[in-house]
Amino acid sequence: MKGYYLKKVLSSLFVLFIIISLNFFLPRMIFSDPAQPYYAGVPEDAIALREQIREEHGFNDPLVVQYFDYLVRILTLDFGESHYYKDSVWKVMFSRIPWSMVLTVSSMVISVIIGIIFGAVAGKKRDQAADKILLGLSGITTAIPSFWLALVSVMLFAFTYQIFPYRGAMTAGYTLSMNGTLFFIVLVAVLAVFVALKYILKKTIFIFAGIPISLAAALLVSVPFADIMDVAYHAALPVMISVFSGSISYALLVRNSMIAVTNEDYILTARAKGLPPRVVLYRHTFRNALLPLITNVGMSMAGLMGGSVLMEKIFSWPGMGQLLLDACNNGDYLLSQAILLLFAVITVVCNFITDLVYHKFDPRVKEV
Amino acid sequence: MKNIKTRIFAAARKIGRFLLSVLKNRKGRLGVILVGIVVLAAIFGPMLTPYALDDYDIANGLAKPSAEHLLGTDKNGIDILTQILYGARISLIIGITTGLCVTLLGATLGIVSAYFGKVSAAVILNVINVLLVIPTTPLMMIMSNLSSSYLMMIAIFTLIGWCGTARMVRAQVLSIMNMNYIRAAELAGGSKNYIMFRHIMPSVSHLLIMNTALSCAGFMIAEAGLSFIGLGDPSVMSWGKILVAAQESAFTSGLWAWVLAPGVAIFITVFGFMQIGYALEEILNPKMRRKKDNRHKGATPYEAANAVFAEMTEMTADEAKALKAEFEAGGKRT
Numbered sequence: 001m002k003g004y005y006l007k008k009v010l011s012s013l014f015v016l017f018i019i020i021s022l023n024f025f026l027p028r029m030i031f032s033d034p035a036q037p038y039y040a041g042v043p044e045d046a047i048a049l050r051e052q053i054r055e056e057h058g059f060n061d062p063l064v065v066q067y068f069d070y071l072v073r074i075l076t077l078d079f080g081e082s083h084y085y086k087d088s089v090w091k092v093m094f095s096r097i098p099w100s101m102v103l104t105v106s107s108m109v110i111s112v113i114i115g116i117i118f119g120a121v122a123g124k125k126r127d128q129a130a131d132k133i134l135l136g137l138s139g140i141t142t143a144i145p146s147f148w149l150a151l152v153s154v155m156l157f158a159f160t161y162q163i164f165p166y167r168g169a170m171t172a173g174y175t176l177s178m179n180g181t182l183f184f185i186v187l188v189a190v191l192a193v194f195v196a197l198k199y200i201l202k203k204t205i206f207i208f209a210g211i212p213i214s215l216a217a218a219l220l221v222s223v224p225f226a227d228i229m230d231v232a233y234h235a236a237l238p239v240m241i242s243v244f245s246g247s248i249s250y251a252l253l254v255r256n257s258m259i260a261v262t263n264e265d266y267i268l269t270a271r272a273k274g275l276p277p278r279v280v281l282y283r284h285t286f287r288n289a290l291l292p293l294i295t296n297v298g299m300s301m302a303g304l305m306g307g308s309v310l311m312e313k314i315f316s317w318p319g320m321g322q323l324l325l326d327a328c329n330n331g332d333y334l335l336s337q338a339i340l341l342l343f344a345v346i347t348v349v350c351n352f353i354t355d356l357v358y359h360k361f362d363p364r365v366k367e368v
Numbered sequence: 369m370k371n372i373k374t375r376i377f378a379a380a381r382k383i384g385r386f387l388l389s390v391l392k393n394r395k396g397r398l399g400v401i402l403v404g405i406v407v408l409a410a411i412f413g414p415m416l417t418p419y420a421l422d423d424y425d426i427a428n429g430l431a432k433p434s435a436e437h438l439l440g441t442d443k444n445g446i447d448i449l450t451q452i453l454y455g456a457r458i459s460l461i462i463g464i465t466t467g468l469c470v471t472l473l474g475a476t477l478g479i480v481s482a483y484f485g486k487v488s489a490a491v492i493l494n495v496i497n498v499l500l501v502i503p504t505t506p507l508m509m510i511m512s513n514l515s516s517s518y519l520m521m522i523a524i525f526t527l528i529g530w531c532g533t534a535r536m537v538r539a540q541v542l543s544i545m546n547m548n549y550i551r552a553a554e555l556a557g558g559s560k561n562y563i564m565f566r567h568i569m570p571s572v573s574h575l576l577i578m579n580t581a582l583s584c585a586g587f588m589i590a591e592a593g594l595s596f597i598g599l600g601d602p603s604v605m606s607w608g609k610i611l612v613a614a615q616e617s618a619f620t621s622g623l624w625a626w627v628l629a630p631g632v633a634i635f636i637t638v639f640g641f642m643q644i645g646y647a648l649e650e651i652l653n654p655k656m657r658r659k660k661d662n663r664h665k666g667a668t669p670y671e672a673a674n675a676v677f678a679e680m681t682e683m684t685a686d687e688a689k690a691l692k693a694e695f696e697a698g699g700k701r702t
Contacts (some may be wrong), residue, residue: 011494011497014494014498015497015498015501018498019498019501019502022502026510026511029514030510030511030513030514031513139639139642140635140639142585142638142642143585143589143634143635143638143639143642144631144634144635144638145589145592145593145631145634147592147593147596147611148592148611148630148631148634149631151611151614151615151627151631152627152628152631154619155618155619155624155627158619159619159620159622160622268672268673269673271672271673272670272672272673302503303503306503306505306506309505309509309597310593310596310597313596313597314615321505324506324509325509325597325598328509328510328512328513329598331513333510336506336509336510339506340502340503340506340507340510343503343506344501344502344503347501347503348501351501
């Protein structure tokens with residue numbers, strides 16, 4: 001088992017190395033002059049000045065030297081400064097991540113809950129009403145682009161009926177006031193309680209319940225209630241649309257794996273030894289059917305910080321997707337490099353954690 | 369000569385029968401009709417509409433749907449229906465080409481990684497690992513700075529999209545490879561290439577055909593999304609682009625048709641392709657033909673479990689019953 005994880009870590013590091021190299025070469029392929037962003041305010045004809053800037057930032061060095069410079073900078077976590085925002089890339093990114101997470105985390109938690117319930121009801125028995133409804137809905141939601149659904153609902157609820165706002169994450173002129181230290185203290189304290197509960201009661205579920213609950217508790221304590229309500233009001237429409245398609249895809253996953261598990265021999269054994277159908281359904285079928293959900297949720301964890309570009313664009317939400325889109329349009333490649341790398345690191349880490357968690361829940365899986 | 373002729377006829381008859389079976393399938397019929405409408409619109413679109421994409425008529429801009437402009441006009445007075453007809457072309461081109469390219473590349477690499485030695489497998493699997501970790505949309509956004517032509521979009525989609533197909537094909541081939549008939553073919557002295565084309569390809573082909581239809585559908589949605597965030601080809605009309613323009617001005621003027629029509633067009637196309645995909649799966653996948661496992665229907669769980677046990681031990685139910693009777697009689701064998 002140890003060898004397996006060592007192999008996994010090594011291959012993850014290799015993947016990250018490839019992505020860092022890609023990050024280095026892509027801007028040099030895309031821009032005829034990669035030093036372009038550094039010329040802010042320098043006129044076209046000031047060739048000497050431009051040359052000086054190129055020299056200063058090492059763009060005249062051989063490519064190999066530049067590459068090693070870049071590697072060293074990445075390893076020291078120095079991502080440079082965004083040219084468009086005139087601020088450190090770290091700062092710009094971390095001012096956006098929470099906003100993306102407001103949308104993605106809330107819609108994922110709601111869709112997983114709805115998806116599990118709906119999927120379990122539909123997967124209980126094939127070809128009954130709930131099952132048919134789920135299959136029909138899933139055909140429709142995969143064929144309808146969610147951004148179009150968002151557009152239609154904006155037109156309906158924000159223009160024709162003006163129930164929900166659709167621009168930004170807060171009412172114009174408002175800023176979020178948040179007590180950072182209080183947030184952190186409450187987060188750690190509540191999380192510690194859940195971790196302690198996990199070790200006392202020996203139920204892993206506490207860890208999974210603990211993360212969202214402690215986040216919610218910390219937010220409730222550290223942010224004024226009016227601000228929370230304002231953000232929630234603005235987030236309602238995008239979250240509802242993501243939940244609509246997200247919950248159905250999770251439900252379909254649960255339903256399919258419920259049906260697959262029902263055909264397993266151990267379910268037959270459980271029924272044959274005379275367990276009541278309710279117990280077979282919830283203790284044997286349902287619990288085993290949730291296993292594929294772990295992988296799926298783990299995979300989409302990486303997208304939580306990334307946010308959805310389309311939703312953020314439609315609702316002018318100040319999240320990561322929008323930031324990356326702007327960075328690409330402005331040629332602000334130091335920022336887009338850092339975002340791409342951040343996404344990749346999060347994906348690698350999430351995949352690794354998913355593997356560990358999956359192994360914990362399903363000891364049958366040894367090596368792939 | 370005659371031999372070739374009869375073979376061609378036989379092949380044609382086979383294809384004809386296959387197409388007929390798609391039309392006989394309920395989902396297949398629906399899919400073929402929907403996709404047919406879109407294909408006809410894409411081919412004959414410009415002939416069906418009296419307007420062109422550059423018919424500026426600003427005085428008549430933001431018009432409501434009327435007899436002249438069935439779906440109204442945009443800010444510059446360009447007919448929306450015309451835009452949608454032209455958009456069908458790019459959507460179909462990108463969807464179908466990418467679907468085919470992804471399936472071809474994925475299938476080839478998937479089979480190669482499963483069947484031709486450890487080195488190729490290691491290389492391909494590592495490439496897949498890297499590609500799966502790279503977040504697709506951000507990479508697409510960065511790469512689209514290279515060139516905004518729609519050919520570039522097809523290239524990027526293919527470059528990123530093949531790994532899913534390859535993984536699926538690889539898994540399928542690996543499971544087939546351990547089957548007895550492949551072993552038998554190997555023992556009988558079939559070469560690797562022969563076995564691959566003669567035995568392995570046919571057993572993954574149903575997966576590939578279905579996958580092509582479904583990935584066409586998926587890439588059409590992706591194309592609409594990308595052109596909606598402004599990464600599409602600026603020189604061609606696309607459904608995503610119509611929606612961007614609609615977001616800017618249709619909302620305030622309440623032009624519902626402008627917002628609804630492109631989405632309905634996307635839905636019809638994608639839904640049609642998906643239905644064809646599902647129909648092909650039903651027709652081609654032998655496992656789907658036998659609809660349900662009816663072996664133990666009507667039996668009590670106890671009897672069913674007994675039957676499964678009998679199958680596992682390769683006993684008939686009667687033998688199992690006899691064994692049980694023996695056991696109950698005190699375990700004495702006669």
